[in-house]
Amino acid sequence: MSDKKNILVVDDEDVIREFLYEVLSEDYCISTAKDGDEAIEHLKSESFDLVITDLKMERIQGEEVVRFSNETNPATKVIVMSGYASLYSTSQSVNNGAFALLSKPFTIQELISSVEGALSS
DSSP, X not given: OOOOOEEEEEOSOHHHHHHHHHHHTTTXXXXXXXXXXXXXXXXXXXXXXXXXXXSSOSSSOHHHHHHHHHHHOTTSEEEEEESSOOHHHXXXXXXXXXXXXXXXXXXXXXXXXXXXXXXXX
């Protein structure tokens, strides 16, 4: 059995999901979801230490993923990613229970720092 932390990566862009998988999979167990619907299905059936979700997606937005994660497993930390980050979206994300907001494009170091910060808090 692995001691690796479980992370769910949610983004409607294949390239972003693949990038996060490549960067994080050596140190963490990574599951991916292509949209909010798939993310919620994962959250219903699996336990995650961290969810990294895009904010703007078709149908179910990242905010719904944050809310659902916090309602079903409050111990799961959530990082929201957005190419549309604003003061409003940042404050809304935090108010809805997100640990942090990463503005796209972000560096690998910013990603790793956010992940480590969330998992150590």
